[in-house]
Amino acid sequence: MDDAIPLLVCDDSSMARKQLIRNLPPSWPLQITQAENGLLGLEAIRSGKGRIVLLDLTMPELNGFDVLARIRDEGLQADVIVISGDVQQEAIRRAKTLGALAFLRKPVNPMELEAALLALGLEFPALASQPPDFAPRCLPSVNFRDAFRELANIAMGRAAELLGRVLNVFIRLPIPNVNILEVGELQMALADAQGTQQVSAICQGYIGGGIAGEALLIFHDSEISDVAGLLNSQMDATSHLELLLDLAAIITGACLNGLSEQLGIQLSVGHPLLLGQHCAIDELIRLNRPRWKQTLAVEISYALENHDIQFDLILLFTEDSVPRLQRKVELLA
Structure with a gap:
């Protein structure tokens, strides 16, 4: 879909990515990309695949704090919602200081995720049914x-x-x-x-x-x-x-x-x-x-x-x- 919003799910856990994609409102036109570490996630953002980013903090190659810092330093356009198991108050403070617009605890609550997405101020049409050209969402396999x-x-x-x-x-x-x-x-x-x-x-x-x-x-x-x-x-x-x-x-x-x-x-x-x-x-x-x-x-x-x-x-x-x-x-x- 031409008007689909590019959304990146950046998390090293295939289970976490699967749960997040499942919890995204099914009627919203989203073009979903997945990244299993911070470096791949940053590449996806640079290529325009991460207008919205659902970002983990604890990852290999490049952690979520470092991804946030590079988004800021490079002036990349991305609205970031951190979704993490690291729920220390200092982790929340650091993530928001680095530019995260919201912080959600794992496992994420679907209603809290939807509210955080709506708070970004983007247009998410409330479609009554899935349009014919709506691409099925690919879910990762989980062992x-x-x-x-x-x-x-x-x-x-x-x-x-x-x-x-x-x-x-x-x-x-x-x-x-x-x-x-x-x-x-x-x-x-x-x-x-x-x-x-x-x-x-x-x-x-x-x-x-x-x-x-x-x-x-x-x-x-x-x-x-x-x-x-x-x-x-x-x-x-x-x-x-x-x-x-x-x-x-x-x-x-x-x-x-x-x-x-x-x-x-x-x-x-x-x-x-x-x-x-x-x-x-x-x-x-x-x-x-x-x-x-x-x-x-x-x-x-x-x-x-x-x-x-x-x-x-x-x-x-x-x-x-x-x-x-x-x-x-x-x-x-």
């Missing part, structure tokens, strides 16, 4: 790994928002890694999380709705005193452990709650256990190898901006949980 990564991304963002408020810092968020791992592969993943430092690790089991697993939160010992400094806390052996347990409750609890809400289940979370303190990853593996075997692993690293502090959260779902998770995810995708 389980990508879909579950998007769920983890949203849950991760909620945990970061809470942690950021507690510590009064901005949390830099990664793209979660989602993989089915054998115990040997899990050992390699944990070794990567450790690096060359000694670590302390807190484990919390969870179960509900036919799904079970363990959340493993890994702290580099050298960083705990820095966190205590942010909280103006004095450190001794007792307070060190209390701080670990408090941080685990915040990060793990918020992330699991975010997953539970999206999956429509209720997860009961066990008491946090100190798996190891001032020890190496090999020792953690040796102590827990019989329990972990093959697992669905979700790896998330939280980094505190302007501080050399990082927490590694690894959610380990039992092998028996995977079919149930797949059925749940299929209903969402």
Whole structure:
């Protein structure tokens, strides 16, 4: 259609793009383009395919903040609505400062999306029916790994928002890694999380709705005193452990709650256990190898901006949980 409005959906998750396209008012004449990272999205905007841009923040190649900055610096014509799982107040402030006209939380509410689009002031004819030359909207295919990564991304963002408020810092968020791992592969993943430092690790089991697993939160010992400094806390052996347990409750609890809400289940979370303190990853593996075997692993690293502090959260779902998770995810995708 000649009068179709070019709209770009820029998000690395095929599930997020599919959900957004589905939620666009079906009668509106839109020429939809998809981009799976910030660089491709910027190219599409430069070529005139992004009069309206629905933009994610956490993406490979070029994140959403950088895309907004380049749109501004290059004087590109694009009305940007950020739709993100990173719901920290600082993320919202930065996005709007860089030129975003609206900020919506993932998963997006269709009515809020329509209201944000109407607020742009563009002409969206209220067509009674789909005209003959209205091109069908192409929906991306979504596999389980990508879909579950998007769920983890949203849950991760909620945990970061809470942690950021507690510590009064901005949390830099990664793209979660989602993989089915054998115990040997899990050992390699944990070794990567450790690096060359000694670590302390807190484990919390969870179960509900036919799904079970363990959340493993890994702290580099050298960083705990820095966190205590942010909280103006004095450190001794007792307070060190209390701080670990408090941080685990915040990060793990918020992330699991975010997953539970999206999956429509209720997860009961066990008491946090100190798996190891001032020890190496090999020792953690040796102590827990019989329990972990093959697992669905979700790896998330939280980094505190302007501080050399990082927490590694690894959610380990039992092998028996995977079919149930797949059925749940299929209903969402």
